[in-house]
Amino acid sequence: MTTATHGSGSASAAAHKAKGTFSSHFGRPRGVVGRFVGWFMASRNPARGDWGLELLDVGPEDNVLEIGFGPGVFLEKAAARTSGHVAGVDHSDVMVAQAKRRNKATIAEGRMRVVQGDASSLPFPDAHFDRVLSINSYHHWHDPAAAMNEIARVLKPGGAVVIVEQAMAKDATDEASRAIGRDVVERMNLAGFSNVETRERPMPQRLAVGVIGRR
Secondary structure, eight states, X not given: OHHHHHHHHHHHHHHXXXXXXXXXXXXXOOHHHHHHHXXXXXXXXXXXXXXXXXXXXXXXXXXXXXXXXXXXXXXXXXXXXXXXXXXXXXXXXXXXXXHHHHTHHHHHTTSEEEEEOBTTBOOSOTTOEEEEEEESOGGGXXXXXXXXXXXXXXXXXXXXXXXXXXXXXXXXXXXXXXXXXXXXXXXXXXXXXXXXXXXXXXXXXXXXXXXXXXX
16 A cells, blocks of 8 residues: 555656646747647637737837747737837747747848847837737746836837736636736836726636736
């Protein structure tokens, strides 16, 4: 009995560790598993990102930045809405590679720049973008206060940021999404954004929350 108990405990611990390791790739996809995660992210729940773009209200000549672009699906969609420059920053080298492949034609035209980097230190000049978008990456930012200040820095006066969040834990509720949204609102207000407002949209699994702030 003792041997069986130890065996079961070891198997359970191993399964838990494997699950945790896989889940960690959604925050920073890497290696072979990261490439699979990129494919999964590209094919799962596109409605959340489409709603974010709808809220962003991209103009025909707007410069757009996406933070945490994953496989680059919404960089591609943003580029189709504007003749301006589109840029993205993501801290995963695997996602940067996937996004570059997906958007190679737009990059070759000189209309898109895709870089590996951190939201708290954006490699772009002051007042450069008209619109900034983040889809379900806010909860991965290690320093959200610094990141929000950076977004304020790179946005032009009159520009807007949209941050969409949907709690993704297996047992998460609509209220978990709302709680993230409240945190985003607080950070935006502290960073000096004006007319901060929250929208909600029912989605598969649970509610998504979109927060809009303006410079």
